[in-house]
Amino acid sequence: MSALIAAENLSVRHGEATVLGGVQFAIERGEIVTVVGPNGSGKSTLIRALIGLEAAATGAVTRAPGLVIGYVPQKLHIDAGLPMTVRRFLSLPRRVSDAQAEAALARTGVPGLGPRQLARLSGGQLQRVLVARALLANPDILILDEPTQGLDQPGTAGFYRLIEEVRAEMGVAVLMVSHDLHVVMSASDRVICLNGHVCCQGTPKVVSAAPEYRALFGLGTGGAFALYRHMHDHDHEEDEGHGHDHGAPHVAHPHEPHSHGHHHAAGCTHDHA
Numbered sequence: 001m002s003a004l005i006a007a008e009n010l011s012v013r014h015g016e017a018t019v020l021g022g023v024q025f026a027i028e029r030g031e032i033v034t035v036v037g038p039n040g041s042g043k044s045t046l047i048r049a050l051i052g053l054e055a056a057a058t059g060a061v062t063r064a065p066g067l068v069i070g071y072v073p074q075k076l077h078i079d080a081g082l083p084m085t086v087r088r089f090l091s092l093p094r095r096v097s098d099a100q101a102e103a104a105l106a107r108t109g110v111p112g113l114g115p116r117q118l119a120r121l122s123g124g125q126l127q128r129v130l131v132a133r134a135l136l137a138n139p140d141i142l143i144l145d146e147p148t149q150g151l152d153q154p155g156t157a158g159f160y161r162l163i164e165e166v167r168a169e170m171g172v173a174v175l176m177v178s179h180d181l182h183v184v185m186s187a188s189d190r191v192i193c194l195n196g197h198v199c200c201q202g203t204p205k206v207v208s209a210a211p212e213y214r215a216l217f218g219l220g221t222g223g224a225f226a227l228y229r230h231m232h233d234h235d236h237e238e239d240e241g242h243g244h245d246h247g248a249p250h251v252a253h254p255h256e257p258h259s260h261g262h263h264h265a266a267g268c269t270h271d272h273a
Ligand SMILES: Nc1ncnc2c1ncn2[C@@H]1O[C@H](COP(=O)(O)OP(=O)(O)OP(=O)(O)O)[C@@H](O)[C@H]1O
Pocket: 014, 015, 019, 037, 038, 039, 040, 041, 042, 043, 044, 045, 046
């Protein structure tokens, strides 16, 4: 299958500084891929380059012909003095019917919010409204930059469950940036660990075991890796986790779980630039 979107040896510069170098990856239809990395590692820059808001200094971004991207920005700058209902916001930039608007709100778990003022929503409600708006374009891929920033732990876990449900229902691919390592590890098919370049990428299991990842995030065996393995070994031994409700993260078992079969990761590229 050809990729929906791919970065091929992508570099991005800001002035003299190379912010991203030699980035290589591809996202296939229906995948949930998460980008992790420390502050300033180029995550937002990568997202902006993928949607065409930043130019490539070298390399290229390729998109499947006719690709529709549903973009959920990191921050929405809402002027509190400007009245704007959720319903009106959902019709920007493209007018949608009341039925379409309500269906999108219901799908993202916030039915009936249409008449509410955008500026008065809670952080979690606003995120869901942003996803609802992105889904109205019927995208092939949702791209979200730190969608759970400012949400509490249950809010974050609930948001990731929503993303998995949307993927299962609509077959949409998802690329997101996140700092919520534990949830990322349970809710992503693949993780890309970024630090100015791709340190490593692959399944959560492979990435969390990679020395590059551990050096950046300082996780021992009791961290996200153990959590991920626990959930996967006990919840669904043989499948890839598509469409499952993983529930809230819980404490890992101390015993060593047996390994199981899905090692389809790209593995780690030892390409310290
Ligand atoms: N418009 C710009 N001009 C110059 N430098 C920039 C610009 N935007 C970002 N940078 C720099 O590029 C680097 C990567 O920034 P970016 O915002 O992509 O990182 P990030 O991984 O998303 O960080 P965070 O986790 O803090 O959101 C940083 O060093 C940042 O200071």
